[in-house]
Amino acid sequence: xxxxxxxLKQARAAGRSPEARIRAxxxxxxxxxxxxxxxxxxxTLDWRHATPHNRFDEPLPWQLGHEKDGEAGHCxxxxxx
Amino acid sequence: MAVTSVPIPxxxxxxxxxxxxxSAVQLATLAVVAWLAITWLVGLRQGLLxxxxxxxxxxxxxxxxxxxxxxxxxxxxxxxxxxxxxFLAIGLAMLVSIPxxxxxxxxxxxxxxxxxxxxxxxxxxxxxxxxADGCGSGTLYKAGLGNGFALTVLPGFVVxxxxxxxxxxRWLALGALPPIALTDHLGVAGTLIAQSAVFAVLALWLWxxxxxxxxxxxxxxxxxxxxxxAVFAVLNLVIAGQPWGIVYGLGLxxxxxxxxxxxxxxxxxxxxxxxxxxxxxAPVLTDVTSITNFGLLAxxxxxxxxxxxxxxxxEAQRASQWIAAIVAGLALGYSSRLAFGCxxxxxxxxxxTGSVHGWIWFAAAFAGSLLGVxxxxxxxxxx
Numbered sequence: 318x319x320x321x322x323x324x325l326k327q328a329r330a331a332g333r334s335p336e337a338r339i340r341a342x343x344x345x346x347x348x349x350x351x352x353x354x355x356x357x358x359x360x361t362l363d364w365r366h367a368t369p370h371n372r373f374d375e376p377l378p379w380q381l382g383h384e385k386d387g388e389a390g391h392c393x394x395x396x397x398x
Numbered sequence: 399m400a401v402t403s404v405p406i407p408x409x410x411x412x413x414x415x416x417x418x419x420x421s422a423v424q425l426a427t428l429a430v431v432a433w434l435a436i437t438w439l440v441g442l443r444q445g446l447l448x449x450x451x452x453x454x455x456x457x458x459x460x461x462x463x464x465x466x467x468x469x470x471x472x473x474x475x476x477x478x479x480x481x482x483x484x485f486l487a488i489g490l491a492m493l494v495s496i497p498x499x500x501x502x503x504x505x506x507x508x509x510x511x512x513x514x515x516x517x518x519x520x521x522x523x524x525x526x527x528x529x530a531d532g533c534g535s536g537t538l539y540k541a542g543l544g545n546g547f548a549l550t551v552l553p554g555f556v557v558x559x560x561x562x563x564x565x566x567x568r569w570l571a572l573g574a575l576p577p578i579a580l581t582d583h584l585g586v587a588g589t590l591i592a593q594s595a596v597f598a599v600l601a602l603w604l605w606x607x608x609x610x611x612x613x614x615x616x617x618x619x620x621x622x623x624x625x626x627x628a629v630f631a632v633l634n635l636v637i638a639g640q641p642w643g644i645v646y647g648l649g650l651x652x653x654x655x656x657x658x659x660x661x662x663x664x665x666x667x668x669x670x671x672x673x674x675x676x677x678x679x680a681p682v683l684t685d686v687t688s689i690t691n692f693g694l695l696a697x698x699x700x701x702x703x704x705x706x707x708x709x710x711x712x713e714a715q716r717a718s719q720w721i722a723a724i725v726a727g728l729a730l731g732y733s734s735r736l737a738f739g740c741x742x743x744x745x746x747x748x749x750x751t752g753s754v755h756g757w758i759w760f761a762a763a764f765a766g767s768l769l770g771v772x773x774x775x776x777x778x779x780x781x
Contacts, residue, residue: 345546346544348546350544352541370684372438372439375441375444376441379636381504381636381637389640389686391743392508392644392687392734392742393509393643393738393739393744393747393748393755
């Protein structure tokens with residue numbers, strides 16, 4: 318019960334309408350929740366529809382000192398190599 | 399970003415940090431679960447890269463290490479702090495990365511062609527990143543924090559990055575030299591000395607023209623952040639075999655969505671290559687750039703929650719500002735593919751691995767930022 322008046326006081330102190338202040342406070346949380354929910358959904362869909370991945374056929378934990386295995390994508394990779 | 403000062407009751411003020419740390423611990427627990435899941439499902443290497451990504455995100459958000467902001471604050475206030483921290487990070491990463499790459503053929507640098515597309519792309523990227531108030535890393539982590547403006551920029555960034563790669567061959571036809579690695583011409587020691595000297599001269603020039611030093615970053619935290627970024631960049635190279643990148647991952651997400659929607663990319667010069675086709679059809683969690691991007695998002699979320707900056711106020715209020723966000727996102731994505739990277743893939747990783755295209759990117763993007771800062775003020779997008 319005490320949280321709501323406190324928020325209203327804060328909103329008035331900030332010189333904005335209480336409703337606008339509360340909306341501004343919650344909007345990023347809602348946006349972040351939507352973003353992460355969508356990202357999780359897309360990752361799950363991608364995992365289910367992609368070529369099956371064999372986790373036992375993985376390269377060694379780090380590349381240094383081991384033979385290069387395949388080409389990984391990078392922003393600076395030229396068109397032809 | 400302006401933060402309105404609001405009086406907080408004493409009890410609430412005391413409870414706020416505890417609540418923040420509790421939330422940060424909960425998020426960190428979720429990140430550990432995600433790391434275990436990635437390691438179990440995909441493999442140890444991707445799990446380690448996810449942790450490196452968390453490190454990037456935690457440092458970027460933890461000390462407000464902004465590439466875009468660093469440049470803007472120099473242009474506007476002549477405060478060189480951001481630039482100096484960037485030079486420190488790139489310079490330290492360079493001191494380890496270049497000798498490692500020279501002695502280990504299994505490691506690759508971010509060495510790209512020197513082309514007209516790099517000059518145009520970097521100029522447009524430098525301009526657009528000031529409008530969007532975020533480069534590759536900044537847009538990504540702000541979107542993860544629920545920043546409405548960054549969330550509007552991000553889809554455009556993904557689409558632009560995908561389409562930019564789609565058109566890359568036509569841009570390269572305008573004129574391009576092969577990739578130039580400075581180590582091929584100056585040797586390892588020569589490259590380290592030459593690049594360190596350029597950084598020293600630039601730093602001295604910026605320092606002598608300073609008008610302020612404490613406009614955004616107080617104390618030495620940003621320099622500690624720079625050292626940590628360099629450590630994570632070297633770990634990225636050692637684990638993945640290639641340096642830190644961002645926008646390839648975003649373009650790949652676009653290519654996956656386009657393929658899922660029925661678009662045939664097999665005949666395209668870039669996406670049609672065997673390696674790209676394999677990556678498009680493999681799970682996105684197996685891509686080294688995407689996995690560090692996801693880690694960066696998680697790390698930034700944890701650090702921003704701990705600092706109490708996880709809920710930034712929306713920056714855009716007017717229609718023109720939202721339109722600017724969409725256009726800037728598309729421009730950022732498209733231009734970064736023409737330029738063979740963003741501030742991370744070209745500027746940070748290009749220079750720290752001795753690629754000439756990194757320096758050209760830096761010069762052209764800074765010229766674009768000079769214009770972008772003016773445009774940002776005209777659009778009233780805030781400081």
